[in-house]
Amino acid sequence: MKRVVIDTNVFVSMVLGGQVGKINDGWRARKFLLIVSDNIVSEYLDVLQRPKFHLSSHTIATIVSRIYRRAEFAMPAEHVFAIQADPSDDKFLEAAIAGKADYIVSGDRHLLDIKQFQSTPIITAHDFIEILKTT
Numbered sequence: 001m002k003r004v005v006i007d008t009n010v011f012v013s014m015v016l017g018g019q020v021g022k023i024n025d026g027w028r029a030r031k032f033l034l035i036v037s038d039n040i041v042s043e044y045l046d047v048l049q050r051p052k053f054h055l056s057s058h059t060i061a062t063i064v065s066r067i068y069r070r071a072e073f074a075m076p077a078e079h080v081f082a083i084q085a086d087p088s089d090d091k092f093l094e095a096a097i098a099g100k101a102d103y104i105v106s107g108d109r110h111l112l113d114i115k116q117f118q119s120t121p122i123i124t125a126h127d128f129i130e131i132l133k134t135t
Helices: 008-016 021-028 038-048 057-070 089-100 125-132
Strands: 004-006 032-036 103-105 120-123
Touching: 004 008, 004 089, 008 038, 008 125, 021 032, 021 057, 021 125, 032 057, 032 089, 032 120, 038 057, 038 089, 089 103, 089 125, 103 125
Parallel strands: 004 032, 004 103, 103 120
Antiparallel strands: none
């Protein structure tokens, strides 16, 4: 099973549905294992609670509950300083290392421009949806 770190922008989009919702379908079908860290889940929660997304507290609680039941928590042992333009993105790289991720899925240019961190490819949501079709 593929081990995947998902950036916050893609995670929120997959929860909201649409084309990127296919990633959520893949997660439900256990086609990949979501790798997170405490810092990532904290950011997911902060963003999901933004009024512009109109998500009820019950919906957010359901999402967070599923993360705790179905994701693997990585405990980053090292701090990475790879994204100078947005150091808050380093947490995704740290989780990928600690969680031995096969992919980092992002819509963030700072991450996508790197293309790969150590041996982990950084790919778009669209590319990951294509990968899910073959699993």
